[in-house]
Amino acid sequence: MTLRAVVRGVGHYLPARVMPNAEFEATLDTTDDWIRARTGIERRHIAAEGETTSDLAVAAAEAALTDAGLRATDIDALIVATSTADFTFPSAATMVQARLGMTGGFAFDVQAVCAGFVFALAQANALIVSGAARRVMVIGSETFSRLMDWTDRSTCVLFGDGAGALILEAGEGSGTPADRGVLAFDLHSDGRFKDILHVDGGVSTGTTGHLRMQGKEVFRHAVEKLAETAHAALDKAGLSGADVDWIVPHQANLRIISATAQRMQVPMERVVVTVQDHGNTSAASIPLALSVGRDRGQIRPGDLIVTEAIGGGLAWGAVVLRW
Ligand code: UT7
Numbered sequence: 001m002t003l004r005a006v007v008r009g010v011g012h013y014l015p016a017r018v019m020p021n022a023e024f025e026a027t028l029d030t031t032d033d034w035i036r037a038r039t040g041i042e043r044r045h046i047a048a049e050g051e052t053t054s055d056l057a058v059a060a061a062e063a064a065l066t067d068a069g070l071r072a073t074d075i076d077a078l079i080v081a082t083s084t085a086d087f088t089f090p091s092a093a094t095m096v097q098a099r100l101g102m103t104g105g106f107a108f109d110v111q112a113v114c115a116g117f118v119f120a121l122a123q124a125n126a127l128i129v130s131g132a133a134r135r136v137m138v139i140g141s142e143t144f145s146r147l148m149d150w151t152d153r154s155t156c157v158l159f160g161d162g163a164g165a166l167i168l169e170a171g172e173g174s175g176t177p178a179d180r181g182v183l184a185f186d187l188h189s190d191g192r193f194k195d196i197l198h199v200d201g202g203v204s205t206g207t208t209g210h211l212r213m214q215g216k217e218v219f220r221h222a223v224e225k226l227a228e229t230a231h232a233a234l235d236k237a238g239l240s241g242a243d244v245d246w247i248v249p250h251q252a253n254l255r256i257i258s259a260t261a262q263r264m265q266v267p268m269e270r271v272v273v274t275v276q277d278h279g280n281t282s283a284a285s286i287p288l289a290l291s292v293g294r295d296r297g298q299i300r301p302g303d304l305i306v307t308e309a310i311g312g313g314l315a316w317g318a319v320v321l322r323w
Pocket of ligand 1: 027030031038039040153154155157214215216217218219222250253256280282310312
């Protein structure tokens, strides 16, 4: 018998305000056409004043609990992947834990920027297969709108706010790739690339700071590294691109998403794409896409899914799971 971390429920939350590309045309030297053509983004959701990352996370968590038919007290461990926690500390995860009424277990944040959900999913899997936890909720929640320099057209048009949540629970498998649950993962980071994507503020400056990105450089790394890590994770699972039902990629840029799919020899009909509606929601983008993909009827029980992401650090990786 092999212990597997099996998906039990999924949910998401998006702030009410939708900001279409055209809104940028009033304040910046940009166009709806440029943003669509270069990124695939058409609109994004923006958190209301006072609406925080933990608020978004709680709403997504409640949706996932309802989907799973569970109560917060049924969860042993809660991980929030975020780079935009409400405060330096406590963690967003402990704030969400309290708001959900989860009085036992433990909660902590994972900070791997846009790759945060992939890292958190690997961590949740480790907790379950080691027997340390039976049910783990993994949330990706971000308010990147608060990190934007709204005068920088090369970054502020790219990002949005949102949250998604996945509940994993221990299940018995046979130890083969036919099992449901997390089958393999592949994680990397290389801190030498810190300058190409970073926030120029924090405890050392006494400010929140703004996101700064050398877009072309990040693009180059993304196209090269995402297919590589996805292949490595599939290899570890004893599978190949031909076995994939859905790629559920980090949603940063449609050109990166399609270049990665092409390198994996997976047709775009087998890729869950939400970037047009959400923009880049950093660690929230994959759980949002999983939840939306499930709601659209794309992702079904038994489907083989590959998630992959890259972000600041650089940090990148992929997870292979059977839904
Ligand atoms: O989630 C973390 C990972 N992040 C990413 O994956 C983002 C990776 N990078 C990208 O998605 C792309 O590099 C961008 C979308 C950021 C930029 O697209 P690009 O095709 O690489 O454009 P570029 O940076 O080479 O810029 C081309 C031109 C420049 O003008 P010049 O120098 O050729 O005159 C930019 O100043 O486009 C200009 N530009 C814009 N023009 C209109 C940059 N932003 C805009 C804009 N509207 N919003």
